Each structure stands twice: as C-alpha cells, then as structure tokens.
Amino acid sequence: MHELINTTRKILQENTDLPFSVYTSVEVQNIFNVPIIKPLLVCVLNGCKRLGEQKDISCYAGNFIFLSNSPKINMRNIPGSNEYFALLIDFDFTDFECLPVSQNPIITHFQGSIDPLLKNTLQQFLSWSAVASPELWPLRRKEILQVLLHQGYQQVCRIMESPSxxxxxxxxxxxxxxxxxxxxxxxxxxxxxxxxxxxxxxxxxxxxxxxxxxxxxxxxxxxxxxxxxxxxxxxxxxxxxxxxxxxxxxxxxxxxxxxxxxxxxxxx
CATH class of the missing domain: 1.10.10.60 (Homeodomain-like)
Structure with a gap:
C-alpha cells in the first residue's frame, strides 16, 4: 500500500480540488454519528477502521469497505505502525447507472481486499484526477464500480439506496x-x-x-x-x-x- 500512499500524498501537495479525500491520524479517533450521504468507498492503506455501535465491523490495512448512503455511523480510526491512513471516494447516484439493476434488498456495506487489479485502478484514478477536469471524474468512478463487479462483488449493485x-x-x-x-x-x-x-x-x-x-x-x-x-x-x-x-x-x-x-x- 506504500505506493498508493505516496501517490496520494504527492497529488494532495500539488492539487486542492480532487474527487477523493484522505483521513489520517497518529492517535486513535472515536467519532460518533458520522453522516454518510453518498455511497462511500473507504480504502484503508494503514491502520484499521472499526464501524458500528459496538465497533464490530473491522477493516484493516490493504482492505476496503463500501458503505451505503446510511444516515449516520459510529467509527473508530486506529493507527498502524505509525499512522492511520485511508483513501475515501464518494459516489454520485448517477454513477451506479452503469451497473445492472438488482432486485435484492439494499445492504449497508460490504468489504474486500485491495488486490492488484483494484490497486492499479485506484492508482490510475489518483493520477488521472490530478489532470482531468471535474466533468470527467464520473468516468473513473464508474470504472471502479465496474472493476468491483468484475471481481465478483455483486453487492456493489445493492449498495445504493434511492435518495430520500x-x-x-x-x-x-x-x-x-x-x-x-x-x-x-x-x-x-x-x-x-x-x-x-x-x-x-x-x-x-x-x-x-x-x-x-x-x-x-x-x-x-x-x-x-x-x-x-x-x-x-x-x-x-x-x-x-x-x-x-x-x-x-x-x-x-x-x-x-x-x-x-x-x-x-x-x-x-
């Protein structure tokens, strides 16, 4: 994950308006009632994120968790060897139009590992976002969704709740x-x-x-x-x-x- 971290830091130093966010800490963060308004992909590159009332959902470095647009969630960010470092990408509702429609119930989250294909996709997304205009950002977000579907994460078709x-x-x-x-x-x-x-x-x-x-x-x-x-x-x-x-x-x-x-x- 070091390559992704280094790329992210470099882009953040050179740009301000970007289609992703980075959350870091060197001490544990406990934050309650965090609003998730859009479906959110959280890629933990260092440390661990724990979610839920009892902090019973854990996402460790090298893994991701995709959260639905739920009203609020409790979270705990735990540093690894030297820090907690997570890449966050939120998705517009229209981004999901590229996916098949699922008749199954909406789910609150799903998890997986950041394997080489997803890692390279994220790397390209980061590098490309530094030079592409905002009008083109949805194209790469849709690519991430399609890669997840291609990898067998059918849950990605069930993560978006219709906007209330x-x-x-x-x-x-x-x-x-x-x-x-x-x-x-x-x-x-x-x-x-x-x-x-x-x-x-x-x-x-x-x-x-x-x-x-x-x-x-x-x-x-x-x-x-x-x-x-x-x-x-x-x-x-x-x-x-x-x-x-x-x-x-x-x-x-x-x-x-x-x-x-x-x-x-x-x-x-």
Missing amino acids: LSHKLHTIIGQDVATDFSATELANMLAMSESTLRRRLQSEGLNLQTIKDRAKLGFGLHLVQTSNDPVGRIAERCGYLSQSRFTEKFKQLFGVTPSEIRKTQLRE
Whole structure:
C-alpha cells in the first residue's frame, strides 16, 4: 500500500480540488454519528477502521469497505505502525447507472481486499484526477464500480439506496453550508409546499433543523480532517458566527471537539 500512499500524498501537495479525500491520524479517533450521504468507498492503506455501535465491523490495512448512503455511523480510526491512513471516494447516484439493476434488498456495506487489479485502478484514478477536469471524474468512478463487479462483488449493485427527501435536502444544504436556507426556500427548490416538506420529514423521523446541523457539521468534520484551516475559519465556512457555538454543536453530534480531532493528527 506504500505506493498508493505516496501517490496520494504527492497529488494532495500539488492539487486542492480532487474527487477523493484522505483521513489520517497518529492517535486513535472515536467519532460518533458520522453522516454518510453518498455511497462511500473507504480504502484503508494503514491502520484499521472499526464501524458500528459496538465497533464490530473491522477493516484493516490493504482492505476496503463500501458503505451505503446510511444516515449516520459510529467509527473508530486506529493507527498502524505509525499512522492511520485511508483513501475515501464518494459516489454520485448517477454513477451506479452503469451497473445492472438488482432486485435484492439494499445492504449497508460490504468489504474486500485491495488486490492488484483494484490497486492499479485506484492508482490510475489518483493520477488521472490530478489532470482531468471535474466533468470527467464520473468516468473513473464508474470504472471502479465496474472493476468491483468484475471481481465478483455483486453487492456493489445493492449498495445504493434511492435518495430520500432528507438526502436531497442534505445535498442542497451541503452545496452552500454557509447559507441558512429557510423551509420555504428549500420547499420551493424541491417543488413542494412547506407543509408537505415538514410532513415527509416527520415520516422519516427527522426535522429540518436536524438536517441542517448534520449537513453543516458534516462538512465541518470533513474540513477538520482534511484541511489546515483554523477551527474559527471552519466554523465560519459552515455558517456559524461563533466558534464556541460551532464547537458545542460539533461535540454534541460527534462526541468529540474539533480541537480533540486535530490533536490526534499531530506528531510529537
């Protein structure tokens, strides 16, 4: 996995707008209620990721776990010999149009090893993403899905749940987290009445403020993990006027503060 790690580091140093993310730490990270809005491929290149209420799902270095667009999940990132290092690629719903339609029930996840074919596919995806325009990114994402299917992972056809109303709202809010959209504005974007919006959310066991918080704080978590921005700047980018308020809400949702996560990334 060292080649993939080295390639990833090099590309991250030279580019900012990329179709993947990297999460690293040198100490254990425990994070609760992490929102997974799009199907997510997590390739663990060093260390171990544990998922679930009881941390009963383990993904070790050299393996991947593909997560469905589930509302939230608890995770524990555990460093290996010197760090935890994971490559994350999220997929748009349209990416799955290249796969056969499955009549079987949706699954929450599946796992496998990063064998030579998948490793080379990921290597090409990383190198190509540094030079290709965003309009072409879906082509390589679809290639990854087709490679997984070719390798016998039929589960890839069952990993995408049709976007619910809450997913759609999360996507809209996530595109501009600094804006505090009103219920009327969001309802208009979705071509429905405000009362219908609230009623359908209630049927999903959610309310609008919860979705707003998850979208804003989910983006904040991503920035804490992947950027060097100060926490105050991250709070501002997420639409919070107060860093302390952002930290308070962050702690309530994820069970840890932004500064505590940052400490797990620092080498002594």
